[in-house]
Amino acid sequence: MRKIILNLAVTLDGYIEGPNGEIDWLETGGGPPEDAAVESHFDKFLATIDTIFYGRISYEKWGEFQPPEGASVAETKLWNGVHSKNKYVFSNSLKKVNGKPEVINSDISTQVQQIKKQPGKDIWLYGGASIITTFMNLGLVDKYLLAVFPVILGEGKPLFSEIRNRVDLTLKSTTPSSGVILLEYDTKR
Template structure:
């Protein structure tokens, strides 16, 4: 029997632990060429991309054809091709259908993720906002936390971690500082 796929959380976070600002703003992440290159390289091996509705809608508005926007780079075009090819799952009770190789999951998040983990293929990667991430954390569905800590203090907003009833013990597996001064911290759940 093949080993189960892992689920990685890929999350941008402020130095003070927030994933969005006090008014929901997400204009603070800093992406330079080195971090963009890393993201494109990592995407090539993803077995599936998982999203909450809001993040999926933002991705679906841009990635099918980034050439429509000024400043699209060769890296954007490479990521776009991967994004269109990789299966996507969006967890939403309000979205009824989605394009671009996407399946909508309306109920039983834990059951759906467990089923996906048992399928063959590359690892699953969750890109989400605070609500869906909180659900995945509380349900203990995340195997690795890939955090990208940006050099900004937001002073409030949506925290990365919800209030938990039990402690979450993690092991640092890797760290790296990118040219944009973003610190990548990769943790594995113990």
């Protein structure tokens, strides 16, 4: 069965955005933005998935994002890879999205289990915080790949909030990369 993998950048104090939605801290990794180890990690990750799950807000911000003119080859490659995947948007308010993504707005657990049973590669749970919380509370996340950035924001949008159930994890690997630490955990079942 396919696995659902939460792959996300997070600050050392557990935030995924600053208090005003800022993500400028992603540039504080200690190395160049195209750090070879992080880039290699993400390229390898993209090769293991063929589907992305988004919450509505994350999809509206990033689901069809196009890099600016003059973007690096690495950034263009990254976004081409992301946009080549099947996409699902989880939303209570949207009924349809322009283009290819399918919208899911009811019976999340059953529909996700049906998608997991389909043939294919693993599934990236992209976010945001609300859909991550829903998936965690439903026990739907199989693996966590977290890029922990060397910054403490003090406030913002936490990665884990309103989690109702304990989640025990098994550490699979740690990879330091120019100040960022890549952590891989499997969910104990």
